Amino acid sequence: MPRLPSSLRRAVRHWWLPALAALLVAGLCAAGLVLYVDERGHRERGMTVGPEQARDRLDVKVHLLHSDPATQSVTAWVDIDPRGTLRQPGERDVPTKDLVIETSSGERPVLHYPAHQPIRTETLVFHLQKGSISDYPFDRYITSVAFDPTADGKDIPVVVRMIDADPFFVAHKVRPASKDLGTGLRLSFRRTLSNILLAWFMMVVMWLMALAVLVGARLASWYRHGMAWAALSWMAATLFALVALRKAAPGDPPIGSAFDYAAFFWASLIIAVSVVYVVAIGFKAEHAKILKKR
Template sequence: MPSKSRLSRPVKAVSAVLLLVAAIGVGTWLHAIDRSAGETWHAVGADEPDRIDVNASVQRVDTVAREVVLRVLIVPRGRLGDEEGLVPAADLKLLNSSNLRGDQIFPARQRISSVDLPIALSSGTVTDYPFDSYRTRIQFAAEENGHPVPVLLTLDKVDSLFALSIIGYDGLSGMGTLDVRFGRSISVLVFATFMMITMWAVAIAVLVGARSLVSRRRGLVWPAFGFMAATLFALAGFRNIAPGSPPIGSLLDYTAFLWAEAVIALSVVVSVVAGALTEHARSVPR
């Protein structure tokens, strides 16, 4: 028997180390996927010597305001600008698909600076969090002194809370058009799923503890009641750190948070009432 005990300790130690390495490996793999998605860019339009490069970067996806904010920098190429593409040779007008802000005008021989453009989201609802997704059309065209010029649109993203995918594109007629879908990033999905599992696990733990107190007639065990009441408020704070700050009434609430709070609150009330009745029964002389 002692030899078996000595053999089991190394096996347990090796198993723990392997589990730790596996957890770190999975985390590193998920981080690599998120990072590669953030470094991905998409291009559409006319690749001609004399053109306007429109470099657009997704800065923020605002699900509550239902808009995506693009930081846009245009670079005139060839005869349309100087050698470095910092100054347009003539007046340029950038036509965009934003219904929240008008077209942008860049005067001739003045240095070009980036602009932030809000683009409205056309579908999706934030209450589907963390499985919500949104679509929009990002479209740019350009004119020089009233005459259309070719556009090459390049799109990437900075917002780490969302993943970007292209569901359609159109580079004809000298314009750059991308139909884009935004969904929660892998890191957000993993963390939100972890939150839902944790909420249910804590609620079940409190329920099991309450059942033990009631079935064994332990009376008023105040440390246990303090733990149960603390989890009731701790889960509310835990829910508020959900990435993206989803509003109350989202899928996260209806599948985990609200149920967990109800289970914990009911467990506390039943435990206290049963404990009080038990203490009263003990105090009554027979």
């Protein structure tokens, strides 16, 4: 097999590492775009339940705006649109009959809309269940979003379409809501992939910072030149940087969450112990120097 010219071999040895790094960066960027497009597509498709073939029906569009684990609630805008004979001709949101809609919202269980009067957009709050914010960033929640409408006292079909617009949580369909609640979906809420990846990245960074300080403390202790002020300044700055990084965690997790027990508490402890260790070794070395001078 013929050998490559020496100049070409040198060029290959010189450029293979930058080329590999460029391919790695391009691959990561492409993977990130694919994940972003997939999550965005899921949000735009929405989730629909109900007899869409029915002519005389009620269309309910639910915009899931904000999930708040601290209050165990999810806030949504609700647009109601009568169809067929339930809609006044020439009007989009004016019903021809008195509408009463029972909802799965704990705060607004019943909505009333008189005939021949425009229907306004409602803000409803649904309660989150089976989840704890202390599990951050792995916390998940369950809620039911359902509607059971009547027109002049008679049951009417309803189509419920849900659009996920929460930047921190993503909703997934678990199953149809209980028939006792009406037409709707039982939803599972979990943090978005971007939030989970960022939380994991922050935990890894915390551990790397702590281990770097630990290695620095060990090296500073080997030389025993006295108080290593530069090293101590760097370690103290790292400790404060760790606290600032903790505050920047998306979703404002409470102190004592899984995030803290997985990284923050231990990283802070390692850095604090390293600072004390370097001070103790430095004090011992300085004390020895003073004794020699005497």
